[in-house]
Amino acid sequence: MKKLALLAALVATPLAAQDADPAADVSEARLRADIDTLVAFGTRHTLSEQDNPKRGIGAAVDWGLAEFRRIGAACGDCLEVVAPETVVEGRRIPQPTRLRNAVAIQRGTERPNEVVIVQAHIDSRGSDPLDWKVDAPGANDDGSGTVLVLEAARQLSQRSYPVTIVYALLSGEEQGLYGGRLMADYAAEQGWDVKAVLNNDIVGGSCGSDGYCDDEHVRVFSEGPRADLTEELRAAQRREGGENDTPSRNLSRWLDGLADKAEGVLDVRQIWRTDRMGRGGDQIPFLEKGYPAVRITVAVEDYEHQHQDLRTEDGTVYGDTPDEMDFPYLAKVTQFNIRALDKLASTPKPPVVTANAAVRTDTLIEWQGVEGASYYLVGKRRTDEPAWREDQVAIMAFETPVGEATPMEERKLSHIEPVRGDDWIFGVAACSSGGACSPFASAVPAGQFAPIAAAEGETE
Structure with a gap:
């Protein structure tokens, strides 16, 4: 009876009182001041000057590193500031070029190898992607994402989390995603268990080129079939489903649900494309x-003020300048990211889940226990439904020991009727003792929140 009462309480009532809003102190004025600083570098083109203290990509990256150090000093050196570096040459980079990222690491107190990343690219460009001399203010693209990352570091570094948060400013995006590749390689080299990447690119405007404005939504892009699928897993997905249940798509669903719980702020428009x-x-x-990674961006884009040289033609003003931005909107997107990071850095990692419904009238769902989980949520949705249903079932950790089967028909405690699995997608989320629950991991081929190569290596 004690277990039954406890489980009923978990399902029916809030699990923990919420802390003060971690995004309450986001400052529009500070965001604007940081944008003005970035624009004052003239250009942040990846091929621009590296050693000029006032102009070019070198000065911009140095400033980003200095800001991270200053933020770290305010929290008792809680940030480890690093500058991953390489030399690149290739598409849009005609000669060997120094490439640096500015990165700050806020180590988790319990599971420091479990990592969430918030990032943006600090470089800019004009009309010609190879013109590194022209002024390229890059206010919205992607000064907006850059100042968002810095503000997130200011707010969240005043707290501690069981999971590591990484704040990253990336170079070389406009030349071919070079800084993103450097950062992804760095994460792999560190052996990080990356459970979420929030890439913020163009997040500071609310009106499009056609005059249509929308300051009530933010778009979240997520991939369908995983980029790292093997042929065997791709074939399994064709048979059993899962093309709409990648970890990135479930992260997108989780972000949408988080936004729905906050009144009077941005709503998420999920875009089921990689970009x-x-x-x-x-x-x-x-x-x-x-x-798992998503792109967060404005609801509508303004192409006259993106990738354009500063000029006026036929009465139209071109150029990515601060006066074309919407700073109240940028503040809302920043708050959205901070609240998401606050939750993601507090949750356990989504478990690895399997479902077996072959030639049976019920469904056997199994999952691996994860560190930091006090209980789990079992969710389901019809195969043609976009979102997880709200009638989720809480299962206490002591009810489902690691490696033990948890068949649906045995969950009398949770009042679950047997479910024919052919018609449903199932998922499991892991929840902390404080009530912070991870995104769902789907019980489909390649549904796990980990690289496929790493998961296959563990089973060999």
Whole structure:
């Protein structure tokens, strides 16, 4: 009876009182001041000057590193500041070029190898992607994401979390996602268990080129079939489903649900594509390595003020300048990211889940226990439904020991009727003792929140 009462309480009532809003102190004025600093570098083109203290990509990256150090000093040196570096040459980089990222690491207190990343690219460009001399203010693309990352570091570094948060400013995006690739490689070299990457690119405007404005939504792009699928898993997905249940898509669903719980702020418009049509962003190198990653961006884009030289033609003003931005909107997107990071850094990692419904009238769901989980949520949705249903079932950790089967028909405690699995997608989320629950991991081929290569290596 004690277990039954406890489980009923978990399902029916809030699990823990919420802490003070971690995003309450986000400052529009500070965001604007940081944008002005970035624009004052003239250009942040990846091919621009590396050793000029006032102009070019070198000065911009140095400033980003200095800001991270200053933020770290305010929290008792809680941030480890590093500058991953390489030399690149290739598409849009005609000669060997120094490439640096500015990165700050806030180590988790319990599971420091479990990592969430918030990132943006600090470089900019004009009309010609190879013109490194022209002024390229890059206010919205992607000064907006850059100042968001810095503000997130200011707010969240005043707290501690069981999971590590990484704040990253990336170079070389406009030349071909070079900084994103460097960062994804760095994560792999560190052996990080990356459970979420929030890539913020163009997040500071609310009106489009056609005059249509929307300051109530933010778009979250997520991939369908995983970029790191093997042929065997791709074949399994064709038979059993899972093309709409990648970890990145479940991260997108989780972000949408988080936004729905906050009144009077931005709503998420999920876009079920890896990125905008014909375009890309720094989330892609992470997806290629098998890390869950999404792109967060404005609801509508303004193409006259993106990738354009400063000029006026036929009465139209071109150029990516601060006066074309919407700073109240940028503040809301920043708050959205901070609240998401606060939750993601507090949750256990989504478990690895399997479902067996072959030639049976019920469904056997099994999952591996994860560190930091006090209980689990079992969710389901019809195969043609976009979102997890709200009638989720809480299962205490002591009810489902690691490695033990948890068949649906045995869950009398949770009042679950046997479910024919052919018609459903199942998932499991892991929850902390404080009530912070991870995104769902789907019980489909390649549904795990880990690179496929790493997961297959563990089973060999």
